[in-house]
Amino acid sequence: MPAAFQLESVTRRFGDLAAVKRVDASIEQGSQVAFIGPSGSGKTTVIRLLNTMLAADEGTVTVFGQSVSGLGAGELRRLRTRIATIPQHLGLVPNLSVLQNVILGKGGERGTLRSIRDLLIPRKSDVEAIHKILERVGIEEKLFARTSTLSGGQQQRVAIARALFQEPEAILADEPVSAVDPARAKDTVQLLTDLSREHGFTLCVSLHHIELAKEFFPRLIGMRNGEVVLDGAPADLDEADLARLYQLSDEEMMTDA
Ligand SMILES: Nc1ncnc2c1ncn2[C@@H]1O[C@H](COP(=O)(O)OP(=O)(O)OP(=O)(O)O)[C@@H](O)[C@H]1O
Ligand SMILES: [Mg+2]
Known part of the structure; x- marks a missing residue:
């Protein structure tokens, strides 16, 4: 199965801060992937790199087999019509x-x-x-x-x-359930993953609800400080690694403050 999205050693900076650092990920067409990780870990930045609204500073972003950096304005516009993004505030x-x-x-x-x-x-x-x-x-x-x-x-x-x-051939949803109660959140995540399987579009979401991510997504990509620190099927991921994903960053955020 060809990749819908491919990130090869992608770095994106905002000023001095590397929001995404040397990220490698290949996302199969028709698959469902949840990006998890604490606030500020780079999830939204990855989503905006995938939908080509942000350009990489280093590395290569390939969407539906086309390297994004080589595309002209018209080609980019056409590519974007094939991707639907649901932003955090809808x-x-x-x-x-x-x-x-x-x-x-x-x-x-x-x-x-x-x-x-x-x-x-x-x-x-x-x-x-x-x-x-x-x-x-x-x-x-x-x-x-x-x-x-x-x-x-x-x-x-x-x-x-x-x-x-x-x-679209892909739907990217940034925190699709941030503003609703747990029952509604579960319904919405289930709806999105069901629709992805029914229609065959690739689904990438960012999710704070780790339990929902584990229940409905066959693949989780964990981010911390802009880096991918875990990537795999929920059953294959170590509980301690998952816990650490959030724990460490809390400490880091406290030292930052
Ligand atoms: N447009 C921007 N200008 C400056 N800094 C930015 C910009 N966008 C993101 N950042 C910074 O990049 C880092 C990653 O941000 P990002 O929004 O990708 O995190 P996130 O994982 O989506 O967080 P959250 O869970 O809170 O939505 C943060 O430190 C953020 O402040
Ligand atoms: Mg975000």
């Missing part, structure tokens, strides 16, 4: 309806003018497709609701629906 427009937010999933592919037209006068085919997607994620009755009136868990589903409507 990136929904609160005053638009659920339908309109989901339509925006195809914004990158359709361009500005057509997107505005589709938002103002939704096409019948879009409405039908989106109704089906909302059924799958369990909020079909919210099609015409204003997005700001939905609960946190429902808004997560809107963000997932928007990503699905894009028909």
